[in-house]
Amino acid sequence: MKFSEEQVKQQLKELIEWHITPGGEIQKTYLLKNFLESINFINRLAKYAEEVQHHPDLFISWNKVKVTLITHDCDGLSEKDFEFAKKADQIFGEKNE
Secondary structure, three states, X not given: OOOOHHHHHHHHHOOOOOEEOOOOOEEEEEEOOOHHHHHHHHHHHHHHHHHHOOOOEEEEXXXXXXXXXXXXXXXXXXXXXXXXXXXXXHHHHOOOO
């Protein structure tokens, strides 16, 4: 179910460094040590995306990974996007474990 503007604002308060794009998606850029670490991070995100059947747009530029989320089924932001954002932050935090 598509979140209202107020729900989106509330959910964004719970996330660090995520923002709304002009296209209405939520987005964050992660800074990693090098290309290999970026690839490993993307692989972990891809595995989670397959598990939950919610697939972000991913852009990699050497040590930066940009994650963009929107729920195409409802043409907006939904709980799926914010849950994925939280999981992406968790995965990023675990990268050195």
